[in-house]
Amino acid sequence: MFFHLSLSDIADILLVAFIFYQVYKLVKGTVAINIFAGIFTFYVAWLLVKALNMELMSDILGQFIGMGVIALLIVFQQEVRRFLLLIGSKYNLQNIFNFERLFSKPSIKDEVAEAIVRACDYFAKTKTGALIVLSQNSELFNYAQTGVLLRSIVTEELLENIFFKNSPLHDGAVIIADNKILAARCILPVSDNNNIPGSLGLRHRAAIGMSAATDAHIVVVSEETGNITFVKDGHFKVRITPQELNSFLHNDFTGFVVNK
Known part of the structure; x- marks a missing residue:
């Protein structure tokens, strides 16, 4: 030796x-x-x-x-x-x-998940751009302070009104923490990763940057294609169905095939 x-x-x-x-x-x-x-x-x-x-x-x-x-x-x-x-x-x-x-696993209530899924399905059909951040262990209050604090109940109608193209709150992200809408029109860190496909726009880059900097899960709906994308840990899956989104919101990632 x-x-x-x-x-x-x-x-x-x-x-x-x-x-x-x-x-x-x-x-x-x-x-x-x-x-x-x-x-x-x-x-x-x-x-x-x-x-x-x-x-x-x-x-x-x-x-x-x-x-x-x-x-x-x-x-x-x-x-x-x-x-x-x-x-x-x-x-x-x-x-x-x-x-x-520290030891409790963050979970989303069924009614909150259903409201998000229904809203995203509507956004996909109407090609309405949306960016929804789901807090996990981190409260993300520093990011929430860049927008408008709401602290309101999560409903399909409220999400649809926030991301309506003529709404003053649509340009930015909605942050959901502890099963409530913490804030809207929030600014997220944009990823500068050169490997992100050019078909993904600024919303997707902001979602990927946010998931790389925090433990948050993010849902993106493309304004151009209507595709729903789920992002976590800096990785993403595009063109997911409402059923897949519901599974991901309940922390079931068995079908999460990572795109890098």
């Missing part, structure tokens, strides 16, 4: 691998992946000149490497922010001392 691995070493390796995997998920498909590849190439070149004992080049590159942490924070400030949001909201750390909310 040339080396000895302890339990702490294994835990250390797994933790670093987890962090790198999460960082890769954040930058995959974005312009930041090219920057990340450039920095990695620069670091490999520094290791190579050190191994070849090229002292002058090693010192020059070493000066840049020494400022690497600051440079990374500047270059990847948006990705760092998204990573911290992912750790804080996606893994429900804000409720770590709220044991009732």
Whole structure:
């Protein structure tokens, strides 16, 4: 044996691998992946000149490497922010001392799910654009504050009125939390992932960006095609039926074939 691995070493390796995997998920498909590849190439070149004992080049590159942490924070400030949001909201750390909310599985009432399904079916038939965010463990109040707070009962008629094209609240997202409409006309973070098909518009990009930054589930109805899309964990399934939507709202994802 040339080396000895302890339990702490294994835990250390797994933790670093987890962090790198999460960082890769954040930058995959974005312009930041090219920057990340450039920095990695620069670091490999520094290791190579050190191994070849090229002292002058090693010192020059070493000066840049020494400022690497600051440079990374500047270059990847948006990705760092998204990573911290992912750790804080996606893994429900804000409720770590709220044991009732921490260990309870969020569920949607049957009447609320039925109202959403009927409204989305109507939106699909009339080609009315809609963007509905369903809070899970995170309350999403910071996103709700970007819109108009309602705190109202979820009904099919209210959803249809909100997303009516001449309504002052239709341009934005509706956030549903604790089986109530928390807010409407909310602004969501838009994904800059280059792998998103061009056939998906700004509503879909906002839904994918929101699901990547939080644990929320999002329903999108396309204004152009009338297709219903369900989004969770940064992944999405397009052209779902009202029956599939009802299953997804009740956390039954057996038919959720991921599109990336």
